Amino acid sequence: MNGTPAIVNDVMSRRVVALREGAAFKDIVRTMQEWRVSALPVLDDDGRVVGVVSEADLLPKEEYSGAPGGRARGVPGADAVKADALTAAELMTSPAVTVVSGASLARAARIMAHRRIKRLPVVGPDGTLEGIVSRSDLLKVFLRDDTDIAGEVRREVVAGLFGTYADAVRVGVRDGVVTLTGRVPDTALTPLAVRLARAVPGVVDVHCSLTGPPRHPDLDPDLPDARRTAPA
Known part of the structure; x- marks a missing residue:
């Protein structure tokens, strides 16, 4: 198709910043600020994507920081864990929502729409991180x-x-x-x-x-002749 974007591999960003499972809370916040992103993939020791940390995962620590009797007391279960979390492994949403590099652009768009996310980690057959694809990447095809x-x-x-x-x-x-x-x-x-x-x-x-093909009244006498003018 003369280089036309057709699959995720054609449009994804290959320059990706990612976290290790042991990344500390403040380092995560600092990395998001420096790279101006709202979510980061988390990798295990083999480079496989095991989760994603987003701004939403970080907010409970601030939201419940002033709660009387400690952050986690009286806080819903999932938020309680996030509020007390210190590392990427504790904060991340897992398993991560990912897409393979050979997937169609339509497939990636459907995943983003259904899961209401803006960016997808792109993985290879073994689950290792290969890139990131965003909504704006998917729209490049319309240029x-x-x-x-x-x-x-x-x-x-x-x-x-x-x-x-x-x-x-x-x-x-x-x-x-x-x-x-x-x-x-x-x-x-x-x-x-x-x-x-x-x-x-x-x-x-x-x-x-x-x-369809033009009609031939001589061959198909039951069909009206489209060329015949209407009676006055």
């Missing part, structure tokens, strides 16, 4: 040039579905919106063409006006 999108739709969708009839299909793209027009031998393939075109990286939407 793709319209000409590139049109070319891929012609090659991968139109030519693949309609073969020798592909030249009869016109593909237009404007601001990521694909328009398909022309005649095709079998309109039953039209929904599939729309679905495949919509899956092309960078496509925002698909408008389809594909029609």
Whole structure:
């Protein structure tokens, strides 16, 4: 696809700051401030992602710092643990929500939407950290040039579905919106063409006006002649 982003590996950031399980509370806060991030992956001794520490994990210590009789007294269970935690291992949310580097951008977007998170650690087959992907990384695909999108739709969708009839299909793209027009031998393939075109990286939407072959009243006497003018 001429270098077009298609999988997480294509758009992820490879420069990643991470924590070890023994990282101290103040070091975690300092690292977040220095790197201007709201969450950090936590790694075990083998470099595998075992959890994530976010700002939300740190806040209970401040929230309950003035609670009478000690932070944890009268505090909900999970918050009590966070309020008294001193290290990344005690603070982190585990298991971590991650995505593999070979996953599609759509897969990463679904995970972020369903789990309501902004950044995902990217891991290899063995669970070791390879990078970080953010919401803004996933949106880079929509910067793709319209000409590139049109070319891929012609090659991968139109030519693949309609073969020798592909030249009869016109593909237009404007601001990521694909328009398909022309005649095709079998309109039953039209929904599939729309679905495949919509899956092309960078496509925002698909408008389809594909029609079937012209009717021949001489061969199909039961069909109306589209060329015949209406009676006065």
